[in-house]
Amino acid sequence: MEQKSSKKNSESEKEYSVIIKNLSVTYRTEPALWNIDLNFPKGQMIAIVGPNGAGKSTLIKAVMGLVPITAGKVSIFGKTYSKNRDKVAYVPQRGSVDWDFPTDALDVVEMGLYGKLGWFRRPNSKTRNLARECLDKVGLSNYADRQIGQLSGGQQQRVFLARALAQDAQIYLMDEPLNGVDVITEKTILSILENLKKEGKTIVMVHHELQTVDKYFDWVVMVNRNLIANGPIKEVFTKINLDRTYQEKQRMSI
Amino acid sequence: MEISSDLIIIGTAVLVAANCASIGVFLVLRKMAMMSDAISHSVLLGIVIAVFAVGGREPVAVIVGGVLSGILTISLVELLYRSGKLKQDSSIGIIFPFLFAIGVILVTQAGNVHIDVEHVLYGSIEFAPFDTLYLDELNIGSKSMWVLGILAIANVSFIVILYKELKISTFDKSLALSAGLMPLLVHYLLMIMVATTAVVAFESVGAILVIAFFIVPASAAFLLTDRLSRMLIISVSLGIISAVIGYLFAIFADVSISGSMATITGIIFGLVWIFGPNRGLVSRWRRISKQRFEVDLVIVLTHIHKELGSDRQVSTSSMSNSLGWTKEYSKKLSEFIQEQKFVEKNTQGNFTLTNIGLKKVENYSN
Numbered sequence: 001m002e003q004k005s006s007k008k009n010s011e012s013e014k015e016y017s018v019i020i021k022n023l024s025v026t027y028r029t030e031p032a033l034w035n036i037d038l039n040f041p042k043g044q045m046i047a048i049v050g051p052n053g054a055g056k057s058t059l060i061k062a063v064m065g066l067v068p069i070t071a072g073k074v075s076i077f078g079k080t081y082s083k084n085r086d087k088v089a090y091v092p093q094r095g096s097v098d099w100d101f102p103t104d105a106l107d108v109v110e111m112g113l114y115g116k117l118g119w120f121r122r123p124n125s126k127t128r129n130l131a132r133e134c135l136d137k138v139g140l141s142n143y144a145d146r147q148i149g150q151l152s153g154g155q156q157q158r159v160f161l162a163r164a165l166a167q168d169a170q171i172y173l174m175d176e177p178l179n180g181v182d183v184i185t186e187k188t189i190l191s192i193l194e195n196l197k198k199e200g201k202t203i204v205m206v207h208h209e210l211q212t213v214d215k216y217f218d219w220v221v222m223v224n225r226n227l228i229a230n231g232p233i234k235e236v237f238t239k240i241n242l243d244r245t246y247q248e249k250q251r252m253s254i
Numbered sequence: 255m256e257i258s259s260d261l262i263i264i265g266t267a268v269l270v271a272a273n274c275a276s277i278g279v280f281l282v283l284r285k286m287a288m289m290s291d292a293i294s295h296s297v298l299l300g301i302v303i304a305v306f307a308v309g310g311r312e313p314v315a316v317i318v319g320g321v322l323s324g325i326l327t328i329s330l331v332e333l334l335y336r337s338g339k340l341k342q343d344s345s346i347g348i349i350f351p352f353l354f355a356i357g358v359i360l361v362t363q364a365g366n367v368h369i370d371v372e373h374v375l376y377g378s379i380e381f382a383p384f385d386t387l388y389l390d391e392l393n394i395g396s397k398s399m400w401v402l403g404i405l406a407i408a409n410v411s412f413i414v415i416l417y418k419e420l421k422i423s424t425f426d427k428s429l430a431l432s433a434g435l436m437p438l439l440v441h442y443l444l445m446i447m448v449a450t451t452a453v454v455a456f457e458s459v460g461a462i463l464v465i466a467f468f469i470v471p472a473s474a475a476f477l478l479t480d481r482l483s484r485m486l487i488i489s490v491s492l493g494i495i496s497a498v499i500g501y502l503f504a505i506f507a508d509v510s511i512s513g514s515m516a517t518i519t520g521i522i523f524g525l526v527w528i529f530g531p532n533r534g535l536v537s538r539w540r541r542i543s544k545q546r547f548e549v550d551l552v553i554v555l556t557h558i559h560k561e562l563g564s565d566r567q568v569s570t571s572s573m574s575n576s577l578g579w580t581k582e583y584s585k586k587l588s589e590f591i592q593e594q595k596f597v598e599k600n601t602q603g604n605f606t607l608t609n610i611g612l613k614k615v616e617n618y619s620n
Contacts, residue, residue, distance in 0.1 A: 123418065
């Protein structure tokens with residue numbers, strides 16, 4: 001496989017769904033990501049790995065403009081995120097929402113379609129049916145009207161995946177969807193992602209279990225504030241790179 | 255228009271309740287209950303300044319002044335907690351007494367303007383019938399009813415038109431943001447509605463009842479349902495019920511109307527908290543003890559299974575010894591497992607597992 005650096009811009013847009021250039025994100029004065037140059041190839045399962053606080057979640061949030069970017073640019077299929085937001089679906093960490101919220105599984109999945117509906121337009125039978133299909137795909141059609149707090153952790157994660165499926169995007173950005181889930185959920189999520197990959201979609205997942213990286217993914221992004229390595233698993237998922245990623249303190253390359 | 259003054263007072267209270275209890279649902283779900291406390295006090299400053307500016311209690315000026323000071327409160331609170339180490343509740347606790355206190359100072363300086371601190375805190379719903387509105391010298395009825403009625407239309411339209419946007423930005427702000435549904439804008443629109451509602455309601459019923467109607471019915475509704483739409487309906491209904499019962503109680507006991515209504519909201523909440531069908535204390539306690547019993551049942555059966563496996567006998571008394579349970583509880587359980595045909599007693603008074611009991615044990619150990 002070729003490395004992106006050997007490609008020219010116009011060509012790389014055909015091959016990559018997301019292009020990140022000189023990206024830095026800082027929280028106050030603390031750098032969370034430093035000068036990242038990175039492209040996500042189309043039709044691949046991509047893992048983002050790195051220690052706690054390495055900026056993994058920040059990286060996918062920065063792609064969507066959910067955190068303010070200090071410097072640098074992100075393009076989605078050659079355009080800014082706000083012009084191509086319908087091409088990106090996001091699966092946040094499970095802990096990011098209040099599961100006591102008065103709503104049911106089907107309703108949460110339907111929320112994935114609110115962006116497409118746009119302002120003021122109300123959900124209708126069409127969005128409802130689409131949401132139902134997506135809930136069915138993750139094996140939760142029997143739980144459609146269950147209050148979301150009464151679902152197990154794995155089921156909640158599958159509801160989030162169904163919500164992303166409803167968005168019918170080209171790029172799926174997922175923040176640790178396999179964290180602490182049961183075996184059935186893990187299998188369901190992986191087989192769905194496998195299908196998405198076959199359709200040419202890009203899956204980017206923050207992943208914490210190093211031992212499953214080479215089994216589940218095609219491509220790995222190793223990050224610890226700085227980009228340590230980025231490429232096909234076989235080429236870059238090496239002991240040396242892992243040591244560099246997980247060494248105690250990553251010095252900033254200023 | 256001749257409407258009895260009782261009806262005007264109840265009507266005013268019902269409209270205040272409905273306005274606050276509907277918007278209050280979003281405050282409760284966004285964990286911003288304290289913000290309504292802050293806004294409903296600090297609007298005083300805006301109201302006083304508006305009264306000074308136009309030289310009287312011009313309703314439009316009062317509302318504009320109140321809303322502006324509400325927005326000032328929100329902005330200052332957010333400025334404080336975003337810029338430093340302060341948490342949101344501390345920021346609220348710093349800003350609103352400050353703004354409220356300035357308002358209080360200004361009020362006491364305003365000898366010729368008719369507002370006083372008592373009125374601010376407890377309102378004067380008793381006088382609602384005497385404050386009438388004139389159109390070309392024609393008496394068109396109670397001013398408070400008109401203003402609150404228009405506000406109710408505004409609030410209902412706001413919630414109905416932006417229902418989807420309010421829901422998504424309350425449940426998952428980052429999804430709303432990534433979908434381009436501007437949660438920050440929705441947040442500020444909501445806060446404007448909260449401030450407007452607070453000012454208008456505050457004029458009729460005072461700060462304390464405003465807070466009660468914002469927070470208490472919505473919290474009770476939260477305990478009663480799993481659906482946002484139903485939560486809105488239940489919240490408004492509970493608010494209205496509190497207003498009506500509160501008024502009747504105030505007349506019966508000859509006490510403060512606002513105080514009585516606020517008390518009733520608290521009592522209704524207490525009843526829901528204790529007796530609510532799913533999340534109430536009683537049903538939760540029942541569920542926990544039922545689960546506990548279910549677990550203990552399996553522990554007993556597993557114990558019998560294990561002991562029989564190593565050729566030891568189990569009786570009711572050996573059960574209470576080896577499991578550390580009281581004699582009464584062991585007796586209750588051993589009677590239950592016989593009733594359910596999980597075990598049978600042999601002639602020596604020892605237990606043997608039936609097939610049903612064995613199945614139960616195996617189901618659990620798998």
